[in-house]
Each structure stands twice: as C-alpha cells, then as structure tokens.
Amino acid sequence: MPLQTLAHRAGLAAPNIDAPYVLALLREHYGLTGALHELGSQQDQNWRLDAPEGRFVVKCCRGEYAAAELQAQHAALAHLANLGLPVANVLQSVTGEGLLKAEQRGERFWLRVLRYLEGEPLAGRPHVGPALVARLGALAGQVSQALATFDHPGLDRELQWDPRHLPAVAEHLLPALAGQPRQAQVAACVEQAWAALAPLAGQLPQQAVHLDLTDDNTVWQRDAQRHWQASGIIDFGDLVRTWRVAELAVSCSALLQHGQGDAFVMLPAVRAFHAAAPLSPAEARALWPMVAGRAAVLVLSSARQLQLDPGNRYIQENVAHEWAIFEAVQAVPMALMEAAVLQACGLPTEPLALGPCLPLFPDIAPATVRCVDLGVLSRHFEAGNWEVPGAETLILAEQAGNGVACTRYGEYRLAHTLIDSPQQPPTHALHVELLLPPGTQVQAPFAGTWVADPQGGLQLVAAHACLRVWGVASDLPAGHVVSAGQRLGSAAGPVRVQLAKAGVESPPLFTTAARAQAWQALCPSPAALLGWACDAPADDGAQQWLARREASFARSQKHYYETPPRIERGWRNHLIDMQGRSYLDMLNNVAVLGHGHPRMAQVAARQWSLLNTNSRFHYAAVAQFSERLLERAPAGMDRVFLVNSGTEANDLAIRLARAFSGGTDMLCVLEAYHGWSVATDAISTSIADNPQALQTRPAWVHPVMAPNTYRGAHRGPGSAAAYLADVDAKLARLGEQARQLAGFICEPVYGNAGGIALPTGYLQGVYARVRERGGVCIADEVQVGYGRLGEYFWGFEEQGVVPDIITMAKGMGNGHPLGAVITRRDIAQALEAQGYFFSSAGGSPVSCQVGMAVLDVMEHEKLWENARETGAYFKARLQALVARFALAGAAHGSGFYLGLELVRDRATLEPATEETALLCERLRELGIFMQPTGDHLNILKIKPPMNTTRQSVDFFVDCVAKVLAEGL
Incomplete structure (x- = not known):
C-alpha cells in the first residue's frame, strides 16, 4: 500500500460540525428532535441524541471516506444481528437512505443514525477481573466466527490500525514523537514486533474484522448476580479485511491497561477466544507481536492527532491509558508472551534441544548430592523459621555436611512468600542453588562464548542455549570462546545455575505461579547439565484434589469459594497455599492463637507420646x-x-x-x-x-x-x-x-x-x-x-x-x-x-x-489485651469505611469479633448480597480470606486469630477500601 495513502488517512482530524446544524439535518431527514450530547472519538464526531422516540447515536465522519466503507459497516451490523449478536440497527432517513451526505462551511461529511445501546463500557474501570476479561475474549471470538462468513466490497480499505501496514504507519507517525526520549523505544518496539510478524504473514488467514472490539467499544450491564454481561457491540468504524487474529490482538491490547502493568491479564481472553474461534499455531505466535505493534501505533497516533487537533478531549483523556498499554508491552519479554499464549491455547511450545552435554561439575558424583526440599511442606521449616533472613542457606549448609546440597528446580519456595501483600509472590524457582566443596571444578557442558551476566554472574552463550552461573571464580576473559569440556573456573561459595533458551535476556531466578509455566518453557530444568535429578515433584493441583473431594466427601460439607486454593500450611494469622502464597485469615475463630503454633505441636506431641484415652480413666x-x-x-x-x-x-x-x-x-x-x-x-x-x-x-x-x-x-x-x-x-x-x-x-x-x-x-x-x-x-x-x-x-x-x-x-x-x-x-x-x-x-x-x-x-502472649487494643483500632478503621463508602452500612462488634454490613440504601437497609459476594471473591484475589454471613449474606463477619497485628488490620481495611472504590 502506498505510504501516501496511509499518511492521508492517518492525518485526518475529526469533523467540526455545529450541533444546531446536525439537529436541523435530523429534523429534516429523519423526523427526529431532541437534545444532543457529544461523545468522544479520534477521527469522527459523534453525539447521543435523546429524543422522544428514544436514544440514538448520531455519527459524523469525514467526507473523504468512500460510501462503500460505510455501507459495509451497515451490512455487517445486519449480518451480526441476524446471528443474534447485540448490535445496533441503522435508522433509515425519510427517503429510505442509511447514509446522508452533507456539508457545512465547505466541509463535507457523512451522517448516520443508529439506535443507542444501553450499558456502560469497561474502559476506565479500576478493576476488570479474570471472569470479565474472559467474557470480552469470548465475545471477540463470537464476532470473529460470525464475520468469517461476511463479505463486502467496502472491506478493502486502507487503515492505520490494520496490522498488515505496521512498518509504513510507524514510519509516517514516528516524527510525532520527535525530540522525546520515548521515540527510540517505540521505534524499537515496532521493529521487534514486525520481525516476529513478517515470517508468519503468509500463514495468517484473513477475513472481515471489527478491529476495535475493546473495553471502550463494547457496552455491558450487570445481571441479577451483578456479573457483567455484554449488552452491545459498538463503533464499526475500523471494519476491514485483515488478519483474523487481529480481532483478538485489539481486544488484548485494550485489556493491558487493566492489569497494573501485568500483561498476563489478557490470558483469560485468549483462552475464551480460542474456545470460540480456535487459533492456529501461527496465529497464536503472531498474537503478541500484533499486540505490541498496536500498542506502538496507539501512542503514535494519539501524538499525531493531538498535533492536528490539540483540543480533542477524547484523545487527551486516552493518552495515559495508551502509554500504560505500551509500558505493559515493554515490561515483558516477547518470547515469554509467545509461550504464555501458546499454553493458554493448549498448543505446544518449542522445547530447548540441548543435545549431548558434559557434566557442569565433573568431580561431583551424582549419588553424593542431596536435593533439599525447601517447598511449602518442607520438614525443614517449622515455627516460622523460613522468615529468618538466610534460612534457606542455613538449611542447605546443614544438609550438605561435607558433601553437596542442591535446591530443587521448579519448586515453590516457602521462604519467598509475602505477608500482607496483594501481589502474587515470586516463589517458583527457575534455577538451582548448590553448596559444593570449595574449589569444585566447573567445566563447559557445551561450546559457547563466555560473557559477563548483567545481573552479576557469568554466562556461557551458545546458538541454542544460555547457561547462567553465579558463585564461580573464573580467569577466562569476557568474550572468550570455549569448547565443550573446557575448564570455566571453580566454585567460590554457593553456586546458582540457570539454563535458558538463547536470546532470553535476564530471566528472573524466581517467578510467580501465574507465570511459572511460561517461564519454564524458556528456562527449563538444568538437570541435563548437572547429571542428576534436581526437579521438584509435580504438584497434583488444587483442582484435582477438589475433584477427589467431591467424589468422596459428602457435598453438604461445603468448602469456601467455588475454586478454592489448596491450603496445606499456616503460620500465625496467615494461611499458605501450595504455590507459597500467603492469605490473611480473617475467618478463623477456631485458630485463636494463630496457625502452626509451636506450643500446640509440642504439647500435643508430648501427651500423645504418653497417653490418650477417654475421660473415664x-x-x-x-x-x-x-x-x-x-x-x-x-x-x-x-x-x-x-x-x-x-x-x-x-x-x-x-x-x-x-x-x-x-x-x-x-x-x-x-x-x-x-x-x-x-x-x-x-x-x-x-x-x-x-x-x-x-x-x-x-x-x-x-x-x-x-x-x-x-x-x-x-x-x-x-x-x-x-x-x-x-x-x-x-x-x-x-x-x-x-x-x-x-x-x-x-x-x-x-x-x-x-x-x-x-x-x-x-x-x-x-x-x-x-x-x-x-x-x-x-x-x-x-x-x-x-x-x-x-x-x-x-x-x-x-x-x-x-x-x-x-x-x-x-x-x-x-x-x-x-x-x-x-x-x-x-x-x-x-x-x-x-x-x-x-x-x-x-x-x-x-x-x-x-x-x-x-x-x-x-x-x-497477651492475646486478650491484643483483642482489646488492636480490636478497637480495627473497629475504628471499619467505622471510617462506613463514613467514606455508602455501600458500607455499619460496623458492628468489638475486639476480634467484628462485622461490616453492606447495604444498597441506608434508609431501607436493602442488603447488598451480590456485592458482598463479589467483594469477598475480590479480596481472595488480593490475598485475604473472607466470607459473607448473615441471613442476607451481606455481612463480613470478621473473626481472625487473636494474634492479628495492626499491619494485618491495615492491609485488610485498605484492600476493602480499594475494592469498594473500584465499584461492585
């Protein structure tokens, strides 16, 4: 496509038509009267018309647009409506036309009128949870499947948003960031994205694509349980024939602004889209580069449009969100997202083919190595000793003795949990750590180049793989080419070993449970280099155990949450799942002393060792x-x-x-x-x-x-x-x-x-x-x-x-x-x-x-005093929530028996039952266990262990405030 054609389309500002003139046209050609309320747009001018006959959307677009393009949009609306999808119908003028060509002050434009779809967009919502992300992905999949059978001459058009034209669009728009430090970053992002997309282009099927199916162009309403359901698909202005997977890429890029920088927020949408419209392996591999490319075009286009139309409030309000999308793209390696997308679709990732390798430590006999369990259920951890700095190293030293001790790859390590934190902890080990006899020789397991690691260690880089080591003393100069079996150095203290695919820059030593599987595809086990089994045993998984529970345990004995985490350990006022995530326990009036109390273990074990019998003795x-x-x-x-x-x-x-x-x-x-x-x-x-x-x-x-x-x-x-x-x-x-x-x-x-x-x-x-x-x-x-x-x-x-x-x-x-x-x-x-x-x-x-x-x-431990003093502080903080949020109707109770009652109306006391359920589910996502209670299930009955601290109280109340502020 000629650059000049794209440049012209990308450089069009929105029309500037007077509202009174639009009202006159509506009265003359549609017989409609009412009040206009301006709606935002980048290159169109849109209004909502409140008329006696109902609400309508009035769309004015540049006269340069071909009539066939607009007619294709109308035909697509009718096609989707026939298939049962929630779209607006186009109103015909009094002369039976769906398009009206008009002009004001020499500016030609097209005017159209559509029925207004009730609901609200998701854009700007502080939190969009996994279930809603999945619903948007499923909707995109349904639209994609429906448009697969749609065709129209107006689909063949030139758009800056069409990912097929990414290099040309970027070349034209990059000057809009001239003089800004981010210009080079955006250019590099485009280059990397197109380098990944270009080899796949011939394998990507094409069809009609909405190309703007985002959180802003879908409208939603709550059902009886206050779950969001799609009530409308709007704005078909970017309808075009292009790569099919672009539909999902657009939706995913919009979702990135809701992930607080975490690109994995989009994965539920990928799974749901794939279930509705299965992706080919090539499409799955193309998805993330396409998301990255769109993120670059978003920020470039807004920069350019603000130069053309500096007063456009719609663009001004969206700039921060678009840069948040771009920053989320930049924060994650492209290879990691490719692996994550493939795994979300159930498609295989390419394994690292190492081939024959020599042992990294030739003097170590595998039979002498003791692999040490540092996982959640490790017997080496007791009475909270994992909280002591350096606890893992002390345990390794104790287990090594005069031999070799090794941690386990792929293990969720308890010592890396986070207390009173809404973040998933990086507990999953993507490396192993060894305690070796001083001076243990280290050799190259394969040929490569010996270079310094940006994170302080050393790397052996080959065409296919990268070995990263720390704690090795080496005399080899950086850039030295070594052959397999060549001496690299010797152990000088604890040694860390990590294997990665070539080209993966600075992978973490630990990652979160959500990212573990994807990172394992890039950083596989180093067992082949070590010469012994170092992998942690696979976890059976919470869902498998839940299925076994359901198959054998009477179902009237309910469990908390629909998909509960598997809890096997506790400490003080926290419970810990098998991935090492700590949850603040606000439910447990059974464990008054807290979980894992050493005195309880000691007393019970001592008495069991002596006698336990019935009370008639x-x-x-x-x-x-x-x-x-x-x-x-x-x-x-x-x-x-x-x-x-x-x-x-x-x-x-x-x-x-x-x-x-x-x-x-x-x-x-x-x-x-x-x-x-x-x-x-x-x-x-x-x-x-x-x-x-x-x-x-x-x-x-x-x-x-x-x-x-x-x-x-x-x-x-x-x-x-x-x-x-x-x-x-x-x-x-x-x-x-x-x-x-x-x-x-x-x-x-x-x-x-x-x-x-x-x-x-x-x-x-x-x-x-x-x-x-x-x-x-x-x-x-x-x-x-x-x-x-x-x-x-x-x-x-x-x-x-x-x-x-x-x-x-x-x-x-x-x-x-x-x-x-x-x-x-x-x-x-x-x-x-x-x-x-x-x-x-x-x-x-x-x-x-x-x-x-x-x-x-x-x-x-003065727990009764703690209940009085910390409980009073707790009650005061809950009362402050009542003063701040209308939904928080009242704070009840005292000490560590408290209640926060949620109501929709403080006069009628209508119980906020569904909101309370959503609040509790959201609190679980943030690392807090809480359940609704009361006859209306609208009360948070707060009864934590009596060793609960002010820190935990603050974490709980701050999270409740965060969720209430997000809207329920």
Missing part, C-alpha cells in the same frame, strides 16, 4: 483443665462437661435444661445458628445456614424476634422493651397450652449478624422471665466467648447477666476438637437421673493438655 489433666475453666467462670458455676465441638456443647446444654426443668420446650432467637445435631439444628433459625429453617422447626422450638438493633423490627440500643414484648407473647402462649418451658438459648452478642450488641437490658429481661417459668438460661459463647470480644471474656458480661449454662468450643483447642459446658452442680446433677454421661474423646488427656496450653499462650 483417671488422670490429672481432666481435673486441671476443669479447674482452669471454672477460674474463668462466674461465681456459683462449679461443674464442667467436656465434649468435642460447639454442636455437642449446645446439644448437651439442651439436655441439661430439660433434665433440670422437666420441660421440653425451648425459646431461641431468629437468625441464629447453634449446631448441626438434631436438637441444635432444631433451634438454629438462620436461613443462610438452612434455607428451610423457618419451615421445619419442630413443635418444641419457639423462636422469638431477632433483637437486631441495626436492621430488626425495632432498632437502636433502647429497643429492649419492644423485643421483650415478643418474648412475653411466646411465653403467654406456652402458658395457655400448659407447656413447661425448658430454657432459652441465645448468643449474648449477635454473632451471625456480625457481632451486633443486643439491646441494653434485653438478656436481663429474658433471663428473669425464663427463670420465673422454671426454665434455664443458656449462653452460647461458642463464637463470641473466651476473650475474643476484647472488653469482655464472656459475651454475657456486656449485658450484665449470669447464665445458668455456658457453652463453649471453637477457640478452646486452637483447632483441636474441644468443647465445654459450664454450669452449676444442681443442674449437672439433674442429668444423673437419666443415666451417666460421657464423651469418648471429649476431655481426653491430649484435649485437656491442649486446652490448658491455649489458656497459657493467650495469657503469656
């Missing part, structure tokens, strides 16, 4: 632990039952209440959860846990109104009297039926609602009424007790009452199955008339020792 620990619990109980409580869980504790409490009162009927509270046994499920009324809860209560269960001071029927701290009236009504009905009340069970702090405090005086009033009728008052402290509230050890202390029975579990054993019922002697003895009670494992020697150790650690 005589041993000291059961008495010691019972005494410790009674020290924490109110005066007058002098009997302890030990069981295995909160469900068992609450079930036993119901039995005790019935035995003591002689009745069977129980009062409970709506929107509460107490357990899974027959009895505790009966008194559990949370529809979040059991959607049929309110329809399946047995006759002996009598739920009272939920005393929710935030969204209940009566609100505020002074609402106790209104809620007590409902209790009176229930009790009166029981009295009328001559039914003996057994008791009342309630969490003293409304745990399922996120830790909402009950109305002042509520429990005092209920307890008095229940006791007057011979019933027993049970405080379910399973979630909120044991010091978690910060200001109170027991939740009932906040209400100024003393229950008859306390039930406890969860944090008592820091994850060990342990529960307790604390009560008075007379209540405990009432059960004896029904036979003796025992729990085979409840109160076992191991359980008792673990329980006492938990109390010891909580005291020695």
Whole structure:
C-alpha cells in the first residue's frame, strides 16, 4: 500500500460540525428532535441524541471516506444481528437512505443514525477481573466466527490500525514523537514486533474484522448476580479485511491497561477466544507481536492527532491509558508472551534441544548430592523459621555436611512468600542453588562464548542455549570462546545455575505461579547439565484434589469459594497455599492463637507420646483443665462437661435444661445458628445456614424476634422493651397450652449478624422471665466467648447477666476438637437421673493438655489485651469505611469479633448480597480470606486469630477500601 495513502488517512482530524446544524439535518431527514450530547472519538464526531422516540447515536465522519466503507459497516451490523449478536440497527432517513451526505462551511461529511445501546463500557474501570476479561475474549471470538462468513466490497480499505501496514504507519507517525526520549523505544518496539510478524504473514488467514472490539467499544450491564454481561457491540468504524487474529490482538491490547502493568491479564481472553474461534499455531505466535505493534501505533497516533487537533478531549483523556498499554508491552519479554499464549491455547511450545552435554561439575558424583526440599511442606521449616533472613542457606549448609546440597528446580519456595501483600509472590524457582566443596571444578557442558551476566554472574552463550552461573571464580576473559569440556573456573561459595533458551535476556531466578509455566518453557530444568535429578515433584493441583473431594466427601460439607486454593500450611494469622502464597485469615475463630503454633505441636506431641484415652480413666489433666475453666467462670458455676465441638456443647446444654426443668420446650432467637445435631439444628433459625429453617422447626422450638438493633423490627440500643414484648407473647402462649418451658438459648452478642450488641437490658429481661417459668438460661459463647470480644471474656458480661449454662468450643483447642459446658452442680446433677454421661474423646488427656496450653499462650502472649487494643483500632478503621463508602452500612462488634454490613440504601437497609459476594471473591484475589454471613449474606463477619497485628488490620481495611472504590 502506498505510504501516501496511509499518511492521508492517518492525518485526518475529526469533523467540526455545529450541533444546531446536525439537529436541523435530523429534523429534516429523519423526523427526529431532541437534545444532543457529544461523545468522544479520534477521527469522527459523534453525539447521543435523546429524543422522544428514544436514544440514538448520531455519527459524523469525514467526507473523504468512500460510501462503500460505510455501507459495509451497515451490512455487517445486519449480518451480526441476524446471528443474534447485540448490535445496533441503522435508522433509515425519510427517503429510505442509511447514509446522508452533507456539508457545512465547505466541509463535507457523512451522517448516520443508529439506535443507542444501553450499558456502560469497561474502559476506565479500576478493576476488570479474570471472569470479565474472559467474557470480552469470548465475545471477540463470537464476532470473529460470525464475520468469517461476511463479505463486502467496502472491506478493502486502507487503515492505520490494520496490522498488515505496521512498518509504513510507524514510519509516517514516528516524527510525532520527535525530540522525546520515548521515540527510540517505540521505534524499537515496532521493529521487534514486525520481525516476529513478517515470517508468519503468509500463514495468517484473513477475513472481515471489527478491529476495535475493546473495553471502550463494547457496552455491558450487570445481571441479577451483578456479573457483567455484554449488552452491545459498538463503533464499526475500523471494519476491514485483515488478519483474523487481529480481532483478538485489539481486544488484548485494550485489556493491558487493566492489569497494573501485568500483561498476563489478557490470558483469560485468549483462552475464551480460542474456545470460540480456535487459533492456529501461527496465529497464536503472531498474537503478541500484533499486540505490541498496536500498542506502538496507539501512542503514535494519539501524538499525531493531538498535533492536528490539540483540543480533542477524547484523545487527551486516552493518552495515559495508551502509554500504560505500551509500558505493559515493554515490561515483558516477547518470547515469554509467545509461550504464555501458546499454553493458554493448549498448543505446544518449542522445547530447548540441548543435545549431548558434559557434566557442569565433573568431580561431583551424582549419588553424593542431596536435593533439599525447601517447598511449602518442607520438614525443614517449622515455627516460622523460613522468615529468618538466610534460612534457606542455613538449611542447605546443614544438609550438605561435607558433601553437596542442591535446591530443587521448579519448586515453590516457602521462604519467598509475602505477608500482607496483594501481589502474587515470586516463589517458583527457575534455577538451582548448590553448596559444593570449595574449589569444585566447573567445566563447559557445551561450546559457547563466555560473557559477563548483567545481573552479576557469568554466562556461557551458545546458538541454542544460555547457561547462567553465579558463585564461580573464573580467569577466562569476557568474550572468550570455549569448547565443550573446557575448564570455566571453580566454585567460590554457593553456586546458582540457570539454563535458558538463547536470546532470553535476564530471566528472573524466581517467578510467580501465574507465570511459572511460561517461564519454564524458556528456562527449563538444568538437570541435563548437572547429571542428576534436581526437579521438584509435580504438584497434583488444587483442582484435582477438589475433584477427589467431591467424589468422596459428602457435598453438604461445603468448602469456601467455588475454586478454592489448596491450603496445606499456616503460620500465625496467615494461611499458605501450595504455590507459597500467603492469605490473611480473617475467618478463623477456631485458630485463636494463630496457625502452626509451636506450643500446640509440642504439647500435643508430648501427651500423645504418653497417653490418650477417654475421660473415664483417671488422670490429672481432666481435673486441671476443669479447674482452669471454672477460674474463668462466674461465681456459683462449679461443674464442667467436656465434649468435642460447639454442636455437642449446645446439644448437651439442651439436655441439661430439660433434665433440670422437666420441660421440653425451648425459646431461641431468629437468625441464629447453634449446631448441626438434631436438637441444635432444631433451634438454629438462620436461613443462610438452612434455607428451610423457618419451615421445619419442630413443635418444641419457639423462636422469638431477632433483637437486631441495626436492621430488626425495632432498632437502636433502647429497643429492649419492644423485643421483650415478643418474648412475653411466646411465653403467654406456652402458658395457655400448659407447656413447661425448658430454657432459652441465645448468643449474648449477635454473632451471625456480625457481632451486633443486643439491646441494653434485653438478656436481663429474658433471663428473669425464663427463670420465673422454671426454665434455664443458656449462653452460647461458642463464637463470641473466651476473650475474643476484647472488653469482655464472656459475651454475657456486656449485658450484665449470669447464665445458668455456658457453652463453649471453637477457640478452646486452637483447632483441636474441644468443647465445654459450664454450669452449676444442681443442674449437672439433674442429668444423673437419666443415666451417666460421657464423651469418648471429649476431655481426653491430649484435649485437656491442649486446652490448658491455649489458656497459657493467650495469657503469656497477651492475646486478650491484643483483642482489646488492636480490636478497637480495627473497629475504628471499619467505622471510617462506613463514613467514606455508602455501600458500607455499619460496623458492628468489638475486639476480634467484628462485622461490616453492606447495604444498597441506608434508609431501607436493602442488603447488598451480590456485592458482598463479589467483594469477598475480590479480596481472595488480593490475598485475604473472607466470607459473607448473615441471613442476607451481606455481612463480613470478621473473626481472625487473636494474634492479628495492626499491619494485618491495615492491609485488610485498605484492600476493602480499594475494592469498594473500584465499584461492585
């Protein structure tokens, strides 16, 4: 194509037509009236018309455009509409024309009117997640497949965006950056992209391509779950016949502005496009060079257009985004993206063919080498020692002794995890490190050139491969050509070895899980050079284990998240997946001391080595632990039952209440959860846990109104009297039926609602009424007790009452199955008339020792003080979110039992259920575990380990703020 033709098209500014004149044309030729609102464009002039008949898009383009080009766009719209794709229809004028040729002040232009498609573009959104990226890729694939059968004479046109013309377009536009440092960078990018594209050009199929199917030219609307769904494809102004894969390249380049510099953000779109419109190997290899070329043309074109039309706000607002796209392209090697794209499409990458090699260390016998496990589950790591600087080197030295120790290639190394970070950690080793006897000889495994490495080591560079080494003393001069077997030097301290394909510049020693597979294609295992197996065993993968779980584990036992990471290790208030990513644990009221506590391991192992049996045998620990619990109980409580869980504790409490009162009927509270046994499920009324809860209560269960001071029927701290009236009504009905009340069970702090405090005086009033009728008052402290509230050890202390029975579990054993019922002697003895009670494992020697150790650690590490002080700081930060974001309706709770309730309207308190689910999923992406709770699943119930730090609090709240600011 002649450069002058492209130059002319690339140098056209947008028309400059007056809005009143456009309105006159619309009235005369289309019978439309209304208000015009200007829309942005680079080379066209567009408006939205709000008319009585609805909304329309009015498009004015330069008169130099051939009518056939515009007619091709209209025909493509009709073609796609017939195939069910969401496109606008073109309005005909009163004379039946779809195109109107007009002129103002000597400037000729074409005018067209299209139906306006409702929705919003994705451009400018702070976050576009993998699911939405995939939807855009799938949409591009569907359009590509649909346009494969479309043809029109107007498709054969000259466009600066056509990747076939990249060198000519760049040559014309590069002067727009004259005098700027980036000009040479853009020129180099174009040269590299075309060098990769040109050899593939003959293998790339051509067809009609939209060529601008971006986040800006697709419009989207949310479905009932607030997931984005495409509602329209707009702006067919770049429709042309060109390479088919250009459709995907355009979409991918637009997505790069949403990846915060990470080009891998586009891969879900590649997978989805390939599923809809399979790419050939040549197309897959051409994709990234095409993306790079488009990134260069984007910045060049905007620079040129701003010279022609400096007042164009549309271009001005897009310049920063376009440079962000270009910088994302520059930040990643082209070879890496080629490998990543091929892998995303399930296509093979070309392996590194080493051929015969000599051993790098000829004096080392492979049988003497000890490959050391430094992975997530390594036995060498315990009690957080991986956080100590140099921990891996110390372990290697210990394992080497007088021999050789070697790390493993392809291993996710625990010591490289990141704490309280939204970033994926670079944990995947693309090299091995060795501790060798001093002076160990190093030889060339293949012929090549010996050169200095930019990162401080040395390289042996051959035509096909590059060997990189660190820690080798060498007398060879840089640039020296060596033959296979020639001495390179000797080991001088720890030696690092990395193998790479030739031409891959400065690959990292470690990479992230997302990039691991692609980097392995470029930096394969150096085992062939070492002469021994140094690869870490392949991980079975989270999804394979999830499938095995689903095949054998009852599905009613749910797991967090639809595609959960595989968690096999924890430390303090973080959980760690098999790729070494640390997640802040904001869910775990079971692990009160945190994960992996060395005292727990020590105490449990010691007692297991001595004895573990049921509590009917005589041993000291059961008495010691019972005494410790009674020290924490109110005066007058002098009997302890030990069981295995909160469900068992609450079930036993119901039995005790019935035995003591002689009745069977129980009062409970709506929107509460107490357990899974027959009895505790009966008194559990949370529809979040059991959607049929309110329809399946047995006759002996009598739920009272939920005393929710935030969204209940009566609100505020002074609402106790209104809620007590409902209790009176229930009790009166029981009295009328001559039914003996057994008791009342309630969490003293409304745990399922996120830790909402009950109305002042509520429990005092209920307890008095229940006791007057011979019933027993049970405080379910399973979630909120044991010091978690910060200001109170027991939740009932906040209400100024003393229950008859306390039930406890969860944090008592820091994850060990342990529960307790604390009560008075007379209540405990009432059960004896029904036979003796025992729990085979409840109160076992191991359980008792673990329980006492938990109390010891909580005291020695001042975790109750931490719950009070850090919890107060936490609450204040949540309250600041409420002040800042309308969606954050209220902050509940205290200490380390907190709730953030999300609402769409603070007046109606409409629950933001779907937004809360999206928030939790986004938090997982950022490295935080959090789940929705409450009957409306709109509450973040925050109950982390009690060793949670201010740093972790800040990380959590900052991430919540980030996601709320992104929009849900």
